[in-house]
Amino acid sequence: MTQVFNFSAxxxxxxxxxxxxxxxxxxxxxxxxTSVMEVSHRGKLFMxxxxxxxxxxxxxxxxxxxxxxxxxQGGARGQFAAIPMNLLNKKxxxxxxxxxxxxxxxxxxxxxxxxxxxxDILEQDETLQVKALDLRDIATQYDYVHYCxxxxxxxxxxxxxPDVGDTPLVADMSSNxxxxxxxxxxxxxxxxxxxxxxGPAGITIVIVREDLIGNARPATPSIWxxxxxxxSDSMINTPPTFAWYLCSLVFKHLLALGxxxxxxxRNIAKADLLYQYLDQSGxxxxxxxxxxxxxxxxxxxxxxDELNAKFVAEATAxxxxxxxxxxxxxxxxxxxxxxxxIEGVEAxxxxxxxxxxxxxx
Amino acid sequence: MTQVFNFSAxxxxxxxxxxxxxxxxxxxxxxxxTSVMEVSHRGKLFMxxxxxxxxxxxxxxxxxxxxxxxxxQGGARGQFAAIPMNLLNKKxxxxxxxxxxxxxxxxxxxxxxxxxxxxDILEQDETLQVKALDLRDIATQYDYVHYCxxxxxxxxxxxxxPDVGDTPLVADMSSNxxxxxxxxxxxxxxxxxxxxxxGPAGITIVIVREDLIGNARPATPSIWxxxxxxxSDSMINTPPTFAWYLCSLVFKHLLALGxxxxxxxRNIAKADLLYQYLDQSGxxxxxxxxxxxxxxxxxxxxxxDELNAKFVAEATAxxxxxxxxxxxxxxxxxxxxxxxxIEGVEAxxxxxxxxxxxxxx
Numbered sequence: 001m002t003q004v005f006n007f008s009a010x011x012x013x014x015x016x017x018x019x020x021x022x023x024x025x026x027x028x029x030x031x032x033x034t035s036v037m038e039v040s041h042r043g044k045l046f047m048x049x050x051x052x053x054x055x056x057x058x059x060x061x062x063x064x065x066x067x068x069x070x071x072x073q074g075g076a077r078g079q080f081a082a083i084p085m086n087l088l089n090k091k092x093x094x095x096x097x098x099x100x101x102x103x104x105x106x107x108x109x110x111x112x113x114x115x116x117x118x119x120d121i122l123e124q125d126e127t128l129q130v131k132a133l134d135l136r137d138i139a140t141q142y143d144y145v146h147y148c149x150x151x152x153x154x155x156x157x158x159x160x161x162p163d164v165g166d167t168p169l170v171a172d173m174s175s176n177x178x179x180x181x182x183x184x185x186x187x188x189x190x191x192x193x194x195x196x197x198x199g200p201a202g203i204t205i206v207i208v209r210e211d212l213i214g215n216a217r218p219a220t221p222s223i224w225x226x227x228x229x230x231x232s233d234s235m236i237n238t239p240p241t242f243a244w245y246l247c248s249l250v251f252k253h254l255l256a257l258g259x260x261x262x263x264x265x266r267n268i269a270k271a272d273l274l275y276q277y278l279d280q281s282g283x284x285x286x287x288x289x290x291x292x293x294x295x296x297x298x299x300x301x302x303x304x305d306e307l308n309a310k311f312v313a314e315a316t317a318x319x320x321x322x323x324x325x326x327x328x329x330x331x332x333x334x335x336x337x338x339x340x341x342i343e344g345v346e347a348x349x350x351x352x353x354x355x356x357x358x359x360x361x
Numbered sequence: 362m363t364q365v366f367n368f369s370a371x372x373x374x375x376x377x378x379x380x381x382x383x384x385x386x387x388x389x390x391x392x393x394x395t396s397v398m399e400v401s402h403r404g405k406l407f408m409x410x411x412x413x414x415x416x417x418x419x420x421x422x423x424x425x426x427x428x429x430x431x432x433x434q435g436g437a438r439g440q441f442a443a444i445p446m447n448l449l450n451k452k453x454x455x456x457x458x459x460x461x462x463x464x465x466x467x468x469x470x471x472x473x474x475x476x477x478x479x480x481d482i483l484e485q486d487e488t489l490q491v492k493a494l495d496l497r498d499i500a501t502q503y504d505y506v507h508y509c510x511x512x513x514x515x516x517x518x519x520x521x522x523p524d525v526g527d528t529p530l531v532a533d534m535s536s537n538x539x540x541x542x543x544x545x546x547x548x549x550x551x552x553x554x555x556x557x558x559x560g561p562a563g564i565t566i567v568i569v570r571e572d573l574i575g576n577a578r579p580a581t582p583s584i585w586x587x588x589x590x591x592x593s594d595s596m597i598n599t600p601p602t603f604a605w606y607l608c609s610l611v612f613k614h615l616l617a618l619g620x621x622x623x624x625x626x627r628n629i630a631k632a633d634l635l636y637q638y639l640d641q642s643g644x645x646x647x648x649x650x651x652x653x654x655x656x657x658x659x660x661x662x663x664x665x666d667e668l669n670a671k672f673v674a675e676a677t678a679x680x681x682x683x684x685x686x687x688x689x690x691x692x693x694x695x696x697x698x699x700x701x702x703i704e705g706v707e708a709x710x711x712x713x714x715x716x717x718x719x720x721x722x
Contacts, residue, residue: 026384
């Protein structure tokens with residue numbers, strides 16, 4: 001069997017070393033002769049594990065002490081609801097920056113709970129790019145400003161953190177959390193579904209500044225009330241213990257690699273390799289402006305849909321999985337999250353060269 | 362090492378055969394050379410798996426076609442909120458039968474969303490028992506009646522389904538789902554967190570009669586809106602794929618054992634063995650009336666707290682894990698869900714005999 005590389009946009013590949021450890025100890029965790037998924041979340045060993053996991057995550061992302069870290073259920077889409085429930089509480093209005101499908105979906109969900117303004121931040125000419133934004137003045141009228149710094153469908157990433165003055169900035173980092181260093185202090189709240197860079201689907205991390213906790217609307221479900229979950233160590237109900245355990249292994253794995261700084265260098269190297277190949281090819285095209293090209297999701301296309309379909313089918317047969325682009329855009333998408341080794345990108349490029357040679361008109 | 366038996370109240374033990382299969386295919390699912398937790402939930406193989414899982418679950422529980430089955434995130438406590446959001450929509454009032462900690466907690470959460478009446482259904486004399494209930498008349502004023510047929514802390518189970526006439530009956534079966542045959546037609550909605558009888562923590566099953574879907578209040582989060590999730594096959598967002606996969610293996614495992622009828626017989630045999638031993642012993646006591654003794658959670662105590670603590674410590678050292686009772690009640694609790702083999706109960710009784718002989722005054 002050829003080595004397989006999985007370019008799925010999410011649930012995405014996990015570090016192989018993490019899966020191997022999970023496999024090895026699946027029936028006997030910590031010498032307990034029982035699985036980690038069979039033990040009480042309030043037991044000593046489980047509590048020690050999650051305490052260490054929080055420390056590791058704080059270290060990885062340099063998270064200041066005045067931020068709480070919550071491990072919740074419901075995915076990013078759960079937070080699409082939980083965020084207005086918890087934060088839309090003073091001015092009664094929030095601003096959502098629309099940079100693509102996910103930020104637009106977040107705004108739509110938030111409208112169930114309050115008054116949401118939306119600004120389109122993309123402009124399309126030769127390439128797709130993010131407009132220069134001047135938000136400091138208008139931000140003052142809102143309880144928070146929300147954006148999604150990496151849009152997986154288009155492969156657009158926003159590297160400059162929007163300046164919204166003292167208004168809390170809220171970011172959906174589901175698809176780029178822990179992929180590069182960021183200054184947490186510039187954010188009021190960061191959230192992420194796990195299934196791209198953190199662990200398996202089914203657990204959601206929320207990093208929230210303490211002063212934003214405690215003013216949830218009365219009809220906020222307990223499991224999403226940041227004050228309730230913060231007081232109970234994210235255990236107001238039984239947490240997704242196995243997913244949490246896998247996140248803890250991913251954190252240790254990333255620390256062993258050298259932390260987020262080292263991970264960022266690897267991610268830049270992988271993305272550069274692929275974008276450079278795309279740019280010198282006249283056969284494939286990426287349509288995103290260089291300044292906004294995602295490190296995580298690289299979209300590309302050939303001249304026509306038929307050829308794209310052929311590309312995906314042949315790549316799959318060669319062990320390069322899940323390269324089909326999102327149905328909204330068509331074409332191809334290579335998701336190269338933290339766990340994708342550079343060998344996967346190299347194998348993809350080798351295949352792309354071969355496919356180009358065989359199919360160039 | 363002595364064989365270990367895990368009596369945890371939840372997350373609880375899983376069938377060993379299921380964990381072994383999960384271990385074996387953790388890095389290579391369906392010959393894909395990738396983990397089931399790394400593949401898209403919209404991929405063909407994953408969709409086939411969940412379709413089969415629903416069929417198996419329908420078969421196990423004889424679920425009629427006019428009930429939808431949803432696989433959600435958030436646990437039973439998430440449903441404590443989702444149920445009033447979705448069902449409290451005509452009369453604006455619901456009735457909660459209070460039979461212990463969990464049903465009381467469900468009522469407390471529901472009060473965040475509407476007008477909730479509560480009836481205490483327990484009576485305590487020599488033993489703890491459930492009152493005879495006559496609810497047909499009063500039920501008519503409510504949108505639904507909620508109860509929890511098995512309370513894990515006290516070990517009280519309600520075997521007779523309350524007669525509430527045409528008012529929808531809602532049951533939290535987190536701790537006794539698939540443990541014995543029931544007539545689904547008597548319920549409007551059944552829900553259960555997975556972590557006792559279905560799979561790992563982090564996935565929640567909702568069985569809901571179709572006519573109850575579609576009248577959620579406007580401010581209902583999409584991931585808990587039964588109409589939205591029903592229309593999107595429980596995939597309005599990325600589901601907890603690995604937990605869903607494990608549930609699918611548990612369903613297959615239970616079918617191979619002979620289905621719920623066979624499982625019920627095993628559960629009765631296990632519980633009878635333990636209760637009979639308790640009743641003939643003058644050393645241990647169970648305080649629940651025979652008619653309400655849980656098949657799933659068997660609570661017992663010695664004469665004093667010191668002896669209880671000694672019991673738990675020595676049992677743990679003998680490989681009988683997690684027997685400490687809930688802090689509210691003290692004493693001991695043996696949770697003997699579907700996955701507990703009768704050998705576990707036999708080992709527990711053998712230990713109890715020995716401990717009694719050594720410690721009887």
